[in-house]
Amino acid sequence: MNQKESQAVNRREFIFACKRALPLAGLLFFPLSATDLILAQENEKYNPTEHNYAMGIDTHKCIGCGRCADACKKENNVPLEPIFFRTWVERYIIAGNGEVSVDSPNGGIDGFPEIKGDKEALRTFFVPKLCNHCANPPCVQVCPVGATFISRDGVVLVDEKYCVGCRYCIQACPYGARYLHPEKKVADKCTFCYHRIVKGLLPACVEVCPTRTRIFGEVGVRSSPLSRFVRFNDITVLKPSLNTSPKVYYAGTDGEVR
Amino acid sequence: MESIAANLLQGFHEVTGYMYPNEYELHWGLLIVLYPYLTGLVAGAFILASLERVFNVKALKPVYRLSLLSALAFLFVAPLPLLAHLGHPERAFEMFLTPIPNRRWRCSASFTPGT
Amino acid sequence: MKKFRIRQQIISLSILFALLIASFIVARLILIPRSFGEYGHYRADAIDDITAQPINYAGSVACIECHDDIVELKANSNHKGLSCEICHGPAAKHIEAPDENLPSAPRERGFCPLCHGYDPSRPTGFPQIVTALHNPGTRCMSCHNPHNPILPHTPEDCSACHRGISNEKAVSPHSSLPCIKCHPASQEHMVNPRSASVQKPTGREFCGQCHSKDADSSRDIPRIDLKTHWERYLCWDCHYPHSPEAL
Numbered sequence: 001m002n003q004k005e006s007q008a009v010n011r012r013e014f015i016f017a018c019k020r021a022l023p024l025a026g027l028l029f030f031p032l033s034a035t036d037l038i039l040a041q042e043n044e045k046y047n048p049t050e051h052n053y054a055m056g057i058d059t060h061k062c063i064g065c066g067r068c069a070d071a072c073k074k075e076n077n078v079p080l081e082p083i084f085f086r087t088w089v090e091r092y093i094i095a096g097n098g099e100v101s102v103d104s105p106n107g108g109i110d111g112f113p114e115i116k117g118d119k120e121a122l123r124t125f126f127v128p129k130l131c132n133h134c135a136n137p138p139c140v141q142v143c144p145v146g147a148t149f150i151s152r153d154g155v156v157l158v159d160e161k162y163c164v165g166c167r168y169c170i171q172a173c174p175y176g177a178r179y180l181h182p183e184k185k186v187a188d189k190c191t192f193c194y195h196r197i198v199k200g201l202l203p204a205c206v207e208v209c210p211t212r213t214r215i216f217g218e219v220g221v222r223s224s225p226l227s228r229f230v231r232f233n234d235i236t237v238l239k240p241s242l243n244t245s246p247k248v249y250y251a252g253t254d255g256e257v258r
Numbered sequence: 259m260e261s262i263a264a265n266l267l268q269g270f271h272e273v274t275g276y277m278y279p280n281e282y283e284l285h286w287g288l289l290i291v292l293y294p295y296l297t298g299l300v301a302g303a304f305i306l307a308s309l310e311r312v313f314n315v316k317a318l319k320p321v322y323r324l325s326l327l328s329a330l331a332f333l334f335v336a337p338l339p340l341l342a343h344l345g346h347p348e349r350a351f352e353m354f355l356t357p358i359p360n361r362r363w364r365c366s367a368s369f370t371p372g373t
Numbered sequence: 374m375k376k377f378r379i380r381q382q383i384i385s386l387s388i389l390f391a392l393l394i395a396s397f398i399v400a401r402l403i404l405i406p407r408s409f410g411e412y413g414h415y416r417a418d419a420i421d422d423i424t425a426q427p428i429n430y431a432g433s434v435a436c437i438e439c440h441d442d443i444v445e446l447k448a449n450s451n452h453k454g455l456s457c458e459i460c461h462g463p464a465a466k467h468i469e470a471p472d473e474n475l476p477s478a479p480r481e482r483g484f485c486p487l488c489h490g491y492d493p494s495r496p497t498g499f500p501q502i503v504t505a506l507h508n509p510g511t512r513c514m515s516c517h518n519p520h521n522p523i524l525p526h527t528p529e530d531c532s533a534c535h536r537g538i539s540n541e542k543a544v545s546p547h548s549s550l551p552c553i554k555c556h557p558a559s560q561e562h563m564v565n566p567r568s569a570s571v572q573k574p575t576g577r578e579f580c581g582q583c584h585s586k587d588a589d590s591s592r593d594i595p596r597i598d599l600k601t602h603w604e605r606y607l608c609w610d611c612h613y614p615h616s617p618e619a620l
Binding site for chain 3: 048060061063064065066067071074075076091092093110111112114115121124125126146147148149150151152157159160161162191194195196198199201202204207208210211212
Binding site: 082083084085088090101102103104107129141142143144145146147162163164165166170171175176177178180184185186 | 276277278279280281282283285286343344345346347349350352353356357358360
């Protein structure tokens with residue numbers, strides 16, 4: 001009798017334990033990883049023709065911490081030498097007598113050195129720079145083989161497997177956004193983290209910016225944060241006279257920024 | 259006179275010595291410079307040879323064969339620094355297969371083999 | 374009638390050209406990648422190659438799943454807008470294998486000043502410290518919790534966040550004036566700056582309290598006749614109050 005009772009208790013305990021364990025058992029059939037979670041966000045296939053990506057930069061907010069340049073290097077495996085940058089931060093110091101001095105030590109990744117004699121600086125500020133993903137890009141115009149191109153969603157990209165490494169595009173870019181990758185020997189540049197944005201994520205530099213200096217979004221889409229940015233700010237672009245139609249819009253950027 | 263000097267000095271003040279970080283590396287250097295030098299040699303040698311053969315300048319007779327041969331030799335050598343400068347010289351043929359559909363490129367692409 | 378004969382050279386040359394053109398066309402067919410030209414003058418497969426790049430930064434929402442207590446603490450703090458990966462580095466590998474790929478946690482004194490070290494180029498009002506003078510040798514975390522960085526005590530003066538202005542004022546004739554003489558700031562502003570903004574003077578009469586000819590202030594202070602001295606302008610259109618040297 002006792003054995004039967006104890007068996008019944010054991011059975012009951014077992015069934016209760018099963019009920020508790022059921023949701024966990026469900027996980028065995030559907031192992032989830034972070035990338036699965038991220039990919040699950042895209043329910044239908046990504047259609048590039050529906051998007052036209054651009055970026056806004058609010059110079060007033062930039063504190064020059066350099067986390068954007070650091071995150072970009074880590075996300076995209078950019079070589080660590082201080083002559084290869086996909087994005088970097090410059091500091092402009094405009095003195096009272098009109099002298100302008102600019103520096104960008106290691107792109108701003110390690111911070112900026114002290115300004116000597118700062119009481120003479122009339123204005124001083126930081127400007128983050130990156131590839132402007134121009135709508136009329138001079139780098140795409142000059143590629144002899146068609147290795148760099150503007151994708152259907154407005155991002156200028158480089159085809160690593162087709163690039164010859166002639167460096168014409170690096171010379172052609174008026175913003176200094178391109179470099180020759182020292183190991184792959186092909187031209188390389190900011191891609192707006194294309195591998196992230198097609199999955200609905202933000203570019204790494206926008207992700208880590210602590211002051212919301214960088215706004216990523218789409219041109220002409222009312223619901224994009226970029227739309228509010230260009231509505232409420234006076235927008236300038238870098239080197240407009242070169243007719244490259246850059247798609248990185250700067251707000252509050254001084255006229256001395258070149 | 260003083261105003262000219264003052265204007266020049268102001269120009270010097272505006273030179274700050276800043277280069278974009280990506281532009282520190284010089285890309286088109288010695289190897290690219292060699293190419294127009296060699297093609298200049300080719301053109302010059304060819305002119306010399308044609309002066310004798312076509313325009314009958316007798317004074318050049320002892321030398322026209324050497325200049326013609328050296329023009330041919332340098333012609334084969336001239337594209338080599340360009341190839342060496344490429345990051346991927348093995349893909350250089352792509353330039354002829356998929357040239358950029360741009361009028362300026364078509365003109366220069368036909369001009370270069372012509373020289 | 375003379376029979377029309379094509380010259381030998383033309384025949385050989387045209388055969389040669391035909392061969393060259395034919396071989397060029399064949400080469401194009403063989404060597405150009407299949408996907409070239411599909412969407413434009415580029416290899417369409419390149420898009421797939423680029424999107425296949427591995428992701429290293431997981432994004433700010435990815436940490437909530439396991440670290441929700443810290444995320445909640447941070448969400449109501451001064452660091453609420455910051456992504457976890459700013460300080461802890463790329464975390465996508467950590468999410469895939471949490472115990473093998475631990476993200477870094479910067480504890481050295483050099484890290485926090487990347488944002489909070491004093492630099493006059495930073496917008497005024499951003500909390501900054503002069504690293505060399507601020508508790509040298511101590512780790513930042515010993516007084517400030519990075520996930521909820523409340524200041525250990527309210528700053529005594531405005532230079533904690535407005536050091537650039539304070540430095541300039543300190544070497545000017547206005548150095549003996551406290552900031553609150555012209556900018557009355559409540560204690561609330563020292564604790565929670567954005568919740569209680571600080572006013573600026575609005576009219577000429579304010580500066581006239583000390584600088585007008587008939588003002589009741591020290592004789593050393595330069596005086597002007599408030600009614601006639603550039604009467605259509607505000608004082609600070611010409612005189613920067615934090616460094617009011619004579620023009």
